[in-house]
Amino acid sequence: MHCCTQHPDTCTDHKMKCLLLLVMLTACAAAPQDLSGKMFTFPQQTNSAHVKLETSRSEFSAVTVCLRSFTDLNRAHILFSLATPSAANDFLIFKKTAANEIQLSVRNSDVDVGGQEYKLNTWHSVCATWDSQSGLVQLWLDGKPSAKKFISSGSNIKGKPIIILGQVQDSYGGRFDINQCFIGMISDVHMWDYALSSCEIQRYVDDLNFTPGNVLNWRALQFQITGRVLLENKQVNECH
Secondary structure (H helix, E strand, O other), X not given: OOHHHHOHHHHHHHHHHHHHHHHHHHHXXXXXXXXXXXXXXEOOOOOOOEEEEOOOOOEXXXXXXXXXXXXXXXXXXXXXXXXXXXXXXXXXXXXXXXXXXXXXXXXXXXXXXXXXXXXXXXXXXXXXXXXXXXXXXXXXXXXXXXXXXXXXXXXXXXOOOEXXXXXXXXXXXXXXXXXXXXXXXXXXXXXXXXXXXXXXXXXXXOOOOOOOOOOEOHHHEOEEEEOOOEEEEOOOOOXX
């Protein structure tokens, strides 16, 4: 029989313990984690597995995103996808099928950046900046800057963002394309609400004492994993 019928005091105590446990589990799930020395591993092609990164920010007049990635994909694949209710591609870093060509998207406008040496089975540091006042974007691959290009000005990124690793959002939070998913490893994701200087980007690339992201901070990251994505120790080339 249900405990409330026979033992109301015991049942109330049990309910309180369960509620406390639920609150503790929720708090643990929401608490920022220091992922220093860690990486997300995306081991297979799916249209569902992804990591959602959490932020309380809802408007940006400028953006910098930096991350490190490792893949053997020679097809098109997503590296970073930020969508808002008004724009599925509000800030996007997308590796195109064409060799050494990366697409940047802001406010649903796109530009292609070429000439960057995007090697397979290599850790790459990828940074992208955008400023709404000038409308200019720039890509940095392993510390090497691209030409600045105009993409979108006069309109901030507004609305609650959904930030996804592993899948490209063709709509706000969904419509994932299995043929554009990421397979490989991603680490050291940071996002700032301003355009980093070239010196700061170089410090990130060299893994020196840079200022961590004030929107997304790998050392204090809130995230949710869906599907087969593993959080593992980051692989390095040298052993001690």
